[in-house]
Amino acid sequence: MDSAQAYSIRYHENNQEVALEGSLRPQHAGDLDPVRQCLAEAAASVRGTLYLNLKRLRYLNHLAFLELARFLDHCQREWPDLRLKLVVSSAVPWAPIRFGHLTERFPNAIVEQYDKAFYPGQGVIENDQLIPVLRTQTNIVWAHERELLHRHGLRHGLRVADICCGIGDFAVLLHKEFKPEVIVAVDHSRPFLQYAIQMAKEFGIADIEYHYGDAANLFLSSNTFDFVTSRLSLQIFNRPELILRELLRICKPGGRVYLTNEMMSHNYGYPRHESVSWTYAQTLKMLASLGMDLSIGPKMYSLLTDLGFEDVQMEQIGITNTNTVVEDFARVIESWEEYITGELSTATQTPREVVERLHAGFQDHVYAIRSRRGFAIWPIFVASGRKPLPTRST
Numbered sequence: 329m330d331s332a333q334a335y336s337i338r339y340h341e342n343n344q345e346v347a348l349e350g351s352l353r354p355q356h357a358g359d360l361d362p363v364r365q366c367l368a369e370a371a372a373s374v375r376g377t378l379y380l381n382l383k384r385l386r387y388l389n390h391l392a393f394l395e396l397a398r399f400l401d402h403c404q405r406e407w408p409d410l411r412l413k414l415v416v417s418s419a420v421p422w423a424p425i426r427f428g429h430l431t432e433r434f435p436n437a438i439v440e441q442y443d444k445a446f447y448p449g450q451g452v453i454e455n456d457q458l459i460p461v462l463r464t465q466t467n468i469v470w471a472h473e474r475e476l477l478h479r480h481g482l483r484h485g486l487r488v489a490d491i492c493c494g495i496g497d498f499a500v501l502l503h504k505e506f507k508p509e510v511i512v513a514v515d516h517s518r519p520f521l522q523y524a525i526q527m528a529k530e531f532g533i534a535d536i537e538y539h540y541g542d543a544a545n546l547f548l549s550s551n552t553f554d555f556v557t558s559r560l561s562l563q564i565f566n567r568p569e570l571i572l573r574e575l576l577r578i579c580k581p582g583g584r585v586y587l588t589n590e591m592m593s594h595n596y597g598y599p600r601h602e603s604v605s606w607t608y609a610q611t612l613k614m615l616a617s618l619g620m621d622l623s624i625g626p627k628m629y630s631l632l633t634d635l636g637f638e639d640v641q642m643e644q645i646g647i648t649n650t651n652t653v654v655e656d657f658a659r660v661i662e663s664w665e666e667y668i669t670g671e672l673s674t675a676t677q678t679p680r681e682v683v684e685r686l687h688a689g690f691q692d693h694v695y696a697i698r699s700r701r702g703f704a705i706w707p708i709f710v711a712s713g714r715k716p717l718p719t720r721s722t
């Protein structure tokens with residue numbers, strides 16, 4: 329097989345899993361000898377369930393598909409008690425259907441679409457109701473981030489990846505401001521990507537590559553990007569370290585991973601600060617019930633350090649009514665109000681009286697923003713770290 333059809337197969341004994349990755353498009357049956365051998369050895373050595381991890385198997389031709397069918401058939405006859413679990417990702421749209429057909433023929437095999445329940449809040453976040461929130465947020469954050477990105481190592485002409493890119497507005501801004509050599513933007517929401525692609529088209533930008541994908545299992549190659557960003561996103565996952573490992577993997581040695589996240593309990597608005605603080609404390613609880621940690625901002629320093637990043641830099645953007653256009657800031661809070669008292673309250677079955685109080689708290693935040701003597705803040709934590717260069721063995 330040539331390199332365009334490259335795949336890898338590995339057996340992980342400790343979790344009884346064979347992981348197949350890449351592009352499996354053999355021309356001749358003999359091309360599949362390593363696959364056959366690995367599968368046979370794994371099946372012979374396990375009891376209970378053998379996992380076939382196909383999450384990153386991007387392509388599979390008919391010959392390879394027949395080989396997998398043959399393997400399932402062989403297992404069923406040789407080890408009737410062995411169960412096979414085929415784990416696939418929705419990022420490969422054909423996989424659940426095609427492998428689903430296989431399991432109809434082989435009762436010992438089942439297909440699991442692992443990202444169906446990737447984290448409990450997935451449906452709430454990928455919903456197009458969030459589009460106005462994302463749009464208004466980037467509007468006001470960019471004015472601050474634009475300068476600060478230089479301090480975190482972004483320069484002209486780099487290879488950049490924006491993971492969990494949302495509606496793609498940040499990628500467009502980076503494209504205009506920093507003229508990257510390559511910019512790839514990945515998200516797991518089809519409505520957001522559709523919006524992003526349409527927006528880039530309207531701006532006449534053809535060279536941002538948008539991909540549908542899962543941040544915890546990216547199809548992007550290792551050591552590829554100089555600058556990897558993921559903004560306001562680690563905070564929505566119940567296992568943020570899984571994403572961070574992927575960001576580290578695709579980053580080149582010496583390149584940087586750049587993150588922004590919030591500390592929602594520090595959102596503040598004076599004079600009606602008690603109501604404002606109550607509202608954000610309540611929102612935090614609602615989000616936590618969906619597995620999200622909107623207090624992760626300051627924890628990024630330890631997350632990056634623990635994963636082995638070097639030169640970890642942290643700072644804070646304080647969006648206030650004194651450094652931001654008042655009406656733009658107010659619109660952000662109003663977009664939160666709509667989303668949190670609507671979509672999020674429904675998803676978390678929040679009682680009506682609590683929703684009423686939430687409404688009041690957001691309005692009090694907006695009041696602080698607009699009031700002549702009021703003060704309001706939305707703090708965002710920024711962190712970046714450098715991927716270490718490989719150490720030379722002497």
Ligand SMILES: C[S@@+](CC[C@H](N)C(=O)[O-])C[C@H]1O[C@@H](n2cnc3c(N)ncnc32)[C@H](O)[C@@H]1O
Nearest residue numbers: 454462492493494515516517542543559560561
């Ligand atoms: C809070 S939004 C932030 C979007 C964007 N970075 C911004 O700053 O506007 C989180 C994003 O993560 C995306 N997302 C959720 N789960 C994902 C996954 N498993 N892989 C990739 N993106 C995911 C959502 O669709 C959403 O666009």
